[in-house]
Amino acid sequence: MRQxxxxxxxxxxxxxAVLGTGGGGNPYxxxxxxxxxxxxxxxxxxxxxxxxxxxxxxxxxxxxxxxVCSMERIHKGDxxxxxxxxxxxxLGRQVAAVSPVEVGGSNSTLPLRVAAQTGxxxxxxDGMGRAYPEVHMVTATLFGVPVTPGTVVxxxxxxxxLETADNEEAERLARVVCVQMGGTASMAAFSMxxxxxxxxxxxxxxxxxxxxxxxxxxxxxSHTDPVQATLEITGGLRLFEGKIVxxxxxxxxxxxxxxxxxxxxxxxxxxxxxxxxxxxxxxxGRVLCTVPDLIAAVDTQTGEPITxxxxxxxxxxxxxxxxCDRRWRTPEGIALGGPGxxxxxxxxxxxxxxxx
Numbered sequence: 001m002r003q004x005x006x007x008x009x010x011x012x013x014x015x016x017a018v019l020g021t022g023g024g025g026n027p028y029x030x031x032x033x034x035x036x037x038x039x040x041x042x043x044x045x046x047x048x049x050x051x052x053x054x055x056x057x058x059x060x061x062x063x064x065x066x067x068v069c070s071m072e073r074i075h076k077g078d079x080x081x082x083x084x085x086x087x088x089x090x091l092g093r094q095v096a097a098v099s100p101v102e103v104g105g106s107n108s109t110l111p112l113r114v115a116a117q118t119g120x121x122x123x124x125x126d127g128m129g130r131a132y133p134e135v136h137m138v139t140a141t142l143f144g145v146p147v148t149p150g151t152v153v154x155x156x157x158x159x160x161x162l163e164t165a166d167n168e169e170a171e172r173l174a175r176v177v178c179v180q181m182g183g184t185a186s187m188a189a190f191s192m193x194x195x196x197x198x199x200x201x202x203x204x205x206x207x208x209x210x211x212x213x214x215x216x217x218x219x220x221x222s223h224t225d226p227v228q229a230t231l232e233i234t235g236g237l238r239l240f241e242g243k244i245v246x247x248x249x250x251x252x253x254x255x256x257x258x259x260x261x262x263x264x265x266x267x268x269x270x271x272x273x274x275x276x277x278x279x280x281x282x283x284x285g286r287v288l289c290t291v292p293d294l295i296a297a298v299d300t301q302t303g304e305p306i307t308x309x310x311x312x313x314x315x316x317x318x319x320x321x322x323x324c325d326r327r328w329r330t331p332e333g334i335a336l337g338g339p340g341x342x343x344x345x346x347x348x349x350x351x352x353x354x355x356x
Contacts, residue, residue, distance in 0.1 A: 001045060001046070001047055001052060001081060001121075002045075002046050002133065003043040003044070003045060003046070004043060004044045004045075004046050004112065004121065004122075004206075005038075006035050006038050006039065006043075008032055008033055008210060009031045009051070009053025009109065009112075010213065010217070011030065011170045011210045011211075011212075011213030011214040011217060012031075012108060012109065012206065012210045012213055012215070013028065013030060013031040013106075013109060013213065013217055014107075014209075014212070014213035014304070014305065015028065015139055015207040015208065015209030015210055015211065015212030015213035015214075015216075016103055016104055016105055016107075016213075016298050017104075017105050017110035017305035017307055018203070018212050018213075018216075018230060018234070018270070018298065018305045018320075019104060019106040019129070019130055019131070019208070019209055019212070019294065019296075019322075020104025020107075020108075020130065020131040020133075020276070020305070020307065021102045021104065021277045021296055022273055022275070022276050022277040022293055022295070022296070022307050022308040023067060023105060023131040023132075023133060023273075023275035023276035023277075023299065023307065023308055024067075024102055024103075024104020024105030024107045024108065024131035024275075024276075024307075024308075025028050025063050025067050025104070025105040025106030025107050025110075026105060026106055026309065026310075027105045027106055027108075027109070027279070027305075027307065028042060028065060028182070029106060029108075030105060030106020030107070030108070031109055031232075032110040033077055033106070033109065033110070033113050033114045034077070034109040034110075034112040034116070035094075036105065036113075037077075037079070037112075037116035037117055037278065038112070038115045038116045039118070041116045041117070042115070042116075044112050044116055044121070045121040045122070045125050045202050046113045046122050046123075046206060047075045047097060047121045047122070047123050047124065047186075048123075048124055048151065048203070049124070049125055049194065049197055049198045049201070049203050049259050050198065051099060051125055052096060052123070052194035052197075053096075053194060054193060054194055054223075055193050055194070056096035056097065056110070056193065056194040056312055057093055057094070057095050057096050057191060057192075057193065058095065058096060058097045058098070058099055058123055058191070058192055058193070058194055058197050059087060059088075059095045059098055059188050059189075060099045060100060060101035060111070060126075060127065060188070060189065060190050061080045061083060061084055061098055061101075061110055061111050061114050061155075061186065061187065061188045062080075062100065062102065062107045062110060062111075062186070062187055063075070063079075063080075063106060063107055063110060063133065063184065063185070063186050063187075064152065064174060064175075064177045064178050064181050064184070064185050064186070064187050064254075065181075065183045065184035065185055065254055066184065066251045066255050066256040066258055067105070067275060067308055067309045068274065073187065074156055074332060075184070075186070076153060076155045077113070077154060079153050079154065079185070079186035080113060080114040080116065080186045080188070081114050081117045081154045081228075082111075082159065082186075083151045083152070083153045083186045083187055083188035084098065084114055084118070084151075084153040084188045085160070086153065086159050086161070086188070087149065087150065087151045087188040087191065090149055090151070090161060090220060091149065091191060091228050095120065095191075096121075096194070097099055097120055097121045097194075098111045098114050098115055098118075098120055098121075098122055098123070099111060099123040099125055099126065099191070099201065100122075100124050100125070100126040100127075100140060100205070100206070101126060101127045101128070101190060101206040102127060102128040102130065102131045102132065102138075103126040103128065103129060103131070103202075103208070103209055104130065104276070105307060106116050107131065108126075108206065108209055109249040110186070111252050115129060121129055122206070123194075123197065123201075123277070124135060124203065124204055124205070124206045124207055124320045125197065125201040125202055125203045125204070125205060125206075126201060126202055126205045126206075127139050127140050127190065127201050127202065128202070128325075129202045129205055129324060129325035129327075129328075130292075130294045130324060130325075131275070131276050132173045132276060132291075133177075133186070133255055133274045133275040133276055134335075135147055135167075135170055135171040135175070135189070136167035136170055136172050137171075137178045137334075137336060137337050137341075138169045138190065139200055139201060139325070139327045139328075140190050140192065140196075140200040140201065140203060140256070141167045141336060142200070142327060142330070142332050142333060142336065143196070143199055143200035143317060144304070144341040145190055145192050145196055145199060145295050146165050146166075146167060146168050146190075146210070147162075147163045147164065147167045147170035147171075147174075147189045148189060149161065149162065149189070149191070149306075150162045150170065150174070150187060150188060150189025150190070150191075151187065151188050151189070152174055152177045152178065152181070152185050152186070152187050153185060153186050153187075153276075154181035154182065154184075154185045154186075154266065156181075158181065160177050161184040162177075162189070164181070168188070169351050170172060170189070170248070171218070173256045174187065175253065176254075179244065179253065179254045179255045180254070183251060188189075192203070201243055202203075202325050202327070205239075207281050208254070211233060212234065213329070215229045215230065215232075215233050216229065216230060216302075216303045219303060220302060220303065222273060224310075225303075226302060226303025226336055227298055227300065227303050227320070228286065228299075230298065230303055230320065231320065233306070234320075234322045235322065235323055236294070236295075236296075236320045236321060236322035236323070237321045237322075237351060237352065237355045237356070238317040238318060238320060239288045239289055239293075239295075239317075239319045239320060239321045239351075240264055240269040240280070240281055240288065240318070241260055241262075241264060241271070241300060241317070241318045241319075242262040242263045242264035242265070242268075242269070242316070242317070243262065243314060243315070243316055243317075244260055244261070244263075244311060244313055244314060244315045244317055245261050245262070245263045245268070245311065245313065246259075246260065246261040246313070247259075247260045247311045247312065247313060248260070249308070249309075251292070253313070255274050255275050256273070256274075256275055256308050256309065257274050258272075258273060259271060259272045259273065260273075261283075262313050262317060262340065263320060266281045266282045266294055267283065267284060268282065269281070269282055269283075269319060270282070270283055271295060271297070273308050275307075275308060276297070276298070276308070276341065277295035278290065278291050278295070278339070278344070279291070279295075279320070279339060279342075279344055280295050280319055286325070287293045287346065287354065288319075288321065288351075288354055288355060289321035289354060289355075290338070290339040290344065290348060290349075290353045291313070291324075291337055291338060291341075292324040292328035292333060292334065292337040292338055292343065293321055293322065293323055293350065293351040294320075294321070294322035294323075295319065295320070295321060295322075295325045296319070296320040296321065296322060296323060297311070297317045297318075297319055297320075298317065298318050298320060299315065299316065299317065299318075300316045300317060301316065302320045321351035321355060323350065323351060323352060329348075329350065334348045
């Protein structure tokens with residue numbers, strides 16, 4: 001058990017944006033929302049997964065939709081809380097703790113806000129070790145944990161209850177609801193016991209995000225290379241360096257989809273995204289990294305991660321490839337979160353085998 005304080009949020013948000021592979025929601029806004037709640041209530045208690053009783057109920061809370069939409073359609077700040085309370089009412093049980101569903105952007109800090117609002121602890125884990133664009137793309141799915149029952153709420157006070165046949169149907173229906181709510185909403189779902197959580201979720205990702213952010217901050221302060229410092233702590237690889245020369249981004253079906261091109265010395269790298277960065281390949285067709293491994297874009301000088309909605313022409317970026325959690329490298333994990341799921345040809349090859 002440990003206490004997470006306001007002064008920890010900057011590092012956490014920065015590290016979560018690296019692990020979020022471009023998605024997970026705007027980290028700065030998420031940090032501010034968590035900070036506002038914690039100024040009123042004090043620090044948030046963070047538990048390790050094994051500190052909960054086996055039968056304790058844990059419910060992840062997160063934001064769903066296109067990050068670009070959340071830049072214009074600002075959340076009130078109580079959406080996560082209302083989603084959680086509505087699901088508790090539906091289940092007829094009180095939750096013992098909340099958790100992130102992904103360690104990406106604002107979806108790492110939303111559970112902290114809900115924890116501050118309720119006095120509940122947050123479990124140091126998540127269901128991806130990164131961010132993914134679809135509701136069912138969570139390690140809990142690999143272990144048979146159903147998404148629903150679940151709730152989807154918006155800033156206007158609407159709440160939709162979902163009970164679906166399977167996890168893919170939960171994604172399809174939740175996405176339609178999210179679009180009708182303006183392209184951004186909050187969810188509570190994947191309710192599970194602590195026993196299930198210990199098997200199905202990835203431990204220690206909040207701590208890892210905080211360490212990454214702290215490493216970047218310290219590297220900048222000591223005038224060392226923050227990009228290299230990030231690679232050392234994540235086990236990642238430097239894929240490409242250059243200037244962003246093109247960004248194509250559109251909002252469709254509840255996602256931000258498109259690509260950005262990076263001009264290097266001799267070739268151009270194109271990175272496709274669907275909220276999150278999915279594949280990095282040169283225009284000549286050489287693939288450097290694909291999901292489920294993590295692709296991150298960071299400012300070459302400062303190491304600051306750049307999310308999908310903040311990509312701009314002229315940015316000098318370094319594109320990183322970071323090995324994913326081992327659960328995603330199983331046949332089931334590759335089928336759920338690999339390149340084939342997004343329509344890309346070719347088999348998944350671990351990033352360290354492609355680059356080294």
